[in-house]
Amino acid sequence: MRMALPPLAMIWAMLALAAAVDTAAAADAARGQELYESRCGGCHSLDANRIGPAHRGVYGRKAGLAPNFSYSTAVRNATVVWEEKTLDAWLTNPQALIPGQRMNFRVALPEDRADIIAYLRQQSGK
Amino acid sequence: MAQMINLRRRGLLRGSGITVLSASAVALLAGCEKMAVAQSGNGSTANDVGILNTALALENEAISAYQLGAQSGLLQKPVLEVAVSFQTHHKEHRDALIATIRKLGGTPVPAKSDAEVAQALNASMLKTQTDVLRLAQRLEKGAANAYIGVIPSFGDRGLAQVSARLAADETMHWTVLSQALKDPLPAKALSFGA
Numbered sequence: 001m002r003m004a005l006p007p008l009a010m011i012w013a014m015l016a017l018a019a020a021v022d023t024a025a026a027a028d029a030a031r032g033q034e035l036y037e038s039r040c041g042g043c044h045s046l047d048a049n050r051i052g053p054a055h056r057g058v059y060g061r062k063a064g065l066a067p068n069f070s071y072s073t074a075v076r077n078a079t080v081v082w083e084e085k086t087l088d089a090w091l092t093n094p095q096a097l098i099p100g101q102r103m104n105f106r107v108a109l110p111e112d113r114a115d116i117i118a119y120l121r122q123q124s125g126k
Numbered sequence: 127m128a129q130m131i132n133l134r135r136r137g138l139l140r141g142s143g144i145t146v147l148s149a150s151a152v153a154l155l156a157g158c159e160k161m162a163v164a165q166s167g168n169g170s171t172a173n174d175v176g177i178l179n180t181a182l183a184l185e186n187e188a189i190s191a192y193q194l195g196a197q198s199g200l201l202q203k204p205v206l207e208v209a210v211s212f213q214t215h216h217k218e219h220r221d222a223l224i225a226t227i228r229k230l231g232g233t234p235v236p237a238k239s240d241a242e243v244a245q246a247l248n249a250s251m252l253k254t255q256t257d258v259l260r261l262a263q264r265l266e267k268g269a270a271n272a273y274i275g276v277i278p279s280f281g282d283r284g285l286a287q288v289s290a291r292l293a294a295d296e297t298m299h300w301t302v303l304s305q306a307l308k309d310p311l312p313a314k315a316l317s318f319g320a
Contacts, residue, residue, distance in 0.1 A: 040268070041265075041267070042267070042271055043268065048245070048246040049246065050246045051183040051187060072176075094279075095173060101176075103180070104176065104279035105276050106275055106279060
């Protein structure tokens, strides 16, 4: 039987798929909770607006829509929807994603960002 | 909790005021004032002011949290004296941040009321001294990590250094609170920030 893809291309495709699956599977929401509480907890809570907005339900929501939180104009006017890619960019460098925002807090390590995002996703019921 | 407020203690806690820049605030700002003036109008200055205002909101919340703890009647000597001392540190941080924001041409964000902070922090659930210490410990660690996490975002390296100094103070608070709670030492190095 003749393969639709050359063997080498197929191997690369399989490796890419495996890597994507590994990244999603590797994200650890339990570790993300610890990171969230220690890194984000200075300013954020899941259910209360503090220095930053409440986070429950943030995953899948458009930026600037947490009820009763006073956002910067930049975030209020942003068209960003919070999901893995946008949250990763936000936690990497908020100012690069939405110039004029007020957070400026950065999480340097990709695995830490992935775990925090997994926790936020879990707490958003997504 | 409001009924438990000791007015004499409240007066003591509020007495340190914000109108006079403390010696600590002056020392913290040393070296930043010329940079602040020189940077007026710089594009990165607005972002630095934004970071400092977020830090100010964090310090205001910490001051209210310690106020709520001290007024709760749950803290016993010598823990109460330590809490008041830490609150004084946060007031000095606040004063320094306000002074810096103004020097950069910004407007300091106003503090939320203690009642608003109490609701946000679910303070009605605090029933024991340990509960209060756990809340303070959690907030101090969060504050230390917040100050570390914004360091790369400052345009002014002098302000980044100030952020590191503020983080060091919060870490010192966390360490003392952890000792009071008889928590074990962190098993690994580099347990703060990332």
